[in-house]
Amino acid sequence: MSSEPESLGFVRSSAEVNEEIRALMLRAGGHLKAEDRGEYQRLVEEWAAAVRAETFVEAA
Template identity: 60%
Template sequence: MSPTSVSPGSVRSAAEVNERIRALWMRAGGSLSTQERAEYELLVVEWASAIRGEVVKAA
């Protein structure tokens, strides 16, 4: 599965998504292309969703 295609119902942990974000920045060398920026934005949305899910489970 590519990092930009997450099927509905497929849930990665916030830590896993954070690792993908870090890896993207490392591959990009600190400057994102247009395609990488789109991938980054999707990952950030996924990370935020995962964080919310983890907070709800903890409550």
């Protein structure tokens, strides 16, 4: 499996994912409920992957 961003299926930018994280935190009033933690974790992982992909593209 290639480690290039295109082959890993990254679609959204880190900025887009960050906006979704901010919206989630705003809706939650800054304190996540148990049912929101899974979504938050997924978003943070997606954000980190997007940052890595963007860094990879910039370095290429």
